[in-house]
Amino acid sequence: MVTSRFPAAQWEMGPLGGDVDAETVQAQIADTIGEHEATDITQAVLVVHRGKVVAEAYGPDTDAETPLISWSMAKSITHALVGIAQMDGLLDVSKPAAVDAWKNDARSQITLQHLLDMRSGLSWNEDYVDGDSSDVIEMLFGSGKDDVAAYAVSLPLADEPDSKWLYSSGTTNIVTRILGDAYGDTHGSSSGIERVLQQRLFAPIGMQATARFDAAGTFIGSSYVFATARDYARFGYLYLQDGNWNGTQVLPAGWVDHAQVQTVVDDETSLGYGAHWWTLPGEEDSLVASGYEGQQIYVLPKRDLVIVRLGKTVAEKRGAVRASLLAIAQAFPLS
Numbered sequence: 001m002v003t004s005r006f007p008a009a010q011w012e013m014g015p016l017g018g019d020v021d022a023e024t025v026q027a028q029i030a031d032t033i034g035e036h037e038a039t040d041i042t043q044a045v046l047v048v049h050r051g052k053v054v055a056e057a058y059g060p061d062t063d064a065e066t067p068l069i070s071w072s073m074a075k076s077i078t079h080a081l082v083g084i085a086q087m088d089g090l091l092d093v094s095k096p097a098a099v100d101a102w103k104n105d106a107r108s109q110i111t112l113q114h115l116l117d118m119r120s121g122l123s124w125n126e127d128y129v130d131g132d133s134s135d136v137i138e139m140l141f142g143s144g145k146d147d148v149a150a151y152a153v154s155l156p157l158a159d160e161p162d163s164k165w166l167y168s169s170g171t172t173n174i175v176t177r178i179l180g181d182a183y184g185d186t187h188g189s190s191s192g193i194e195r196v197l198q199q200r201l202f203a204p205i206g207m208q209a210t211a212r213f214d215a216a217g218t219f220i221g222s223s224y225v226f227a228t229a230r231d232y233a234r235f236g237y238l239y240l241q242d243g244n245w246n247g248t249q250v251l252p253a254g255w256v257d258h259a260q261v262q263t264v265v266d267d268e269t270s271l272g273y274g275a276h277w278w279t280l281p282g283e284e285d286s287l288v289a290s291g292y293e294g295q296q297i298y299v300l301p302k303r304d305l306v307i308v309r310l311g312k313t314v315a316e317k318r319g320a321v322r323a324s325l326l327a328i329a330q331a332f333p334l335s
Contacts, residue, residue: 005051
């Protein structure tokens with residue numbers, strides 16, 4: 001059972017409950033916070049149980065007031081924005097994506113849902129090492145950086161829509177461009193989507209966060225939100241509470257369920273994938289916002305639990321980070 005206790009300006013602090021394996025929680029945090037051979041650098045770990053912060057630790061040069069990068073956790077924030085736009089009657093995820101450049105070719109069959117599920121069929125290479133062949137590096141730092149959506153929109157189909165899962169930061173930035181258009185933004189303007197982010201999503205949950213936009217005015221929702229661990233926990237807690245915040249329905253009813261509809265289990269991470277959120281096999285109703293360098297928000301309703309981990313971990317060591325977070329999670333009882 002999820003506790004309906006909401007933070008005010010600050011999270012309420014509390015002890016680890018008597019039904020929690022406190023030794024495991026404390027040992028796992030001690031073994032990861034700071035710099036370690038197995039997990040690289042962990043800058044922050046924060047645990048919210050039954051609505052209270054029960055564990056919190058920070059590495060060197062980081063504290064509760066330090067904003068840190070989301071990387072792809074921003075994709076899950078994009079999912080929330082799509083929910084708000086659908087609640088406003090501006091978007092329908094079952095309809096073809098509103099991309100003018102696709103109207104007269106086979107890409108016109110791509111729906112917004114296909115984009116959210118990473119099943120668009122568009123060609124893409126999500127490689128953070130080989131810059132010569134990487135679409136994500138070219139989009140974020142190369143020829144596409146001033147108009148990330150235009151870069152992604154221009155790519156051809158590699159497969160039929162809905163036939164294959166392929167993780168793509170490009171598809172997220174197509175979604176955020178569609179969101180900006182829906183809220184009246186024109187090329188070079190971001191006032192509409194910024195207003196929704198700040199007034200409709202962040203403000204109602206008390207989240208202080210900064211989003212980054214490109215020169216075309218597109219929210220770079222694939223990669224760039226900056227917030228503290230406590231503020232990322234607020235976002236996770238919103239999904240723990242089925243999109244409701246202290247009586248206000250910030251997200252449409254059922255939108256959290258929409259995020260959890262798993263379409264694939266990724267061989268590399270052993271995580272499932274829903275709609276711009278990952279899922280944790282074996283943890284019922286779970287959601288995971290996951291980003292480059294091991295950024296993580298675990299949302300575990302059956303344990304009334306949110307865990308945030310932020311850091312700088314190379315790809316080959318991120319499995320150790322996930323194992324540590326899973327050990328922390330399983331130290332808390334099922335509700």
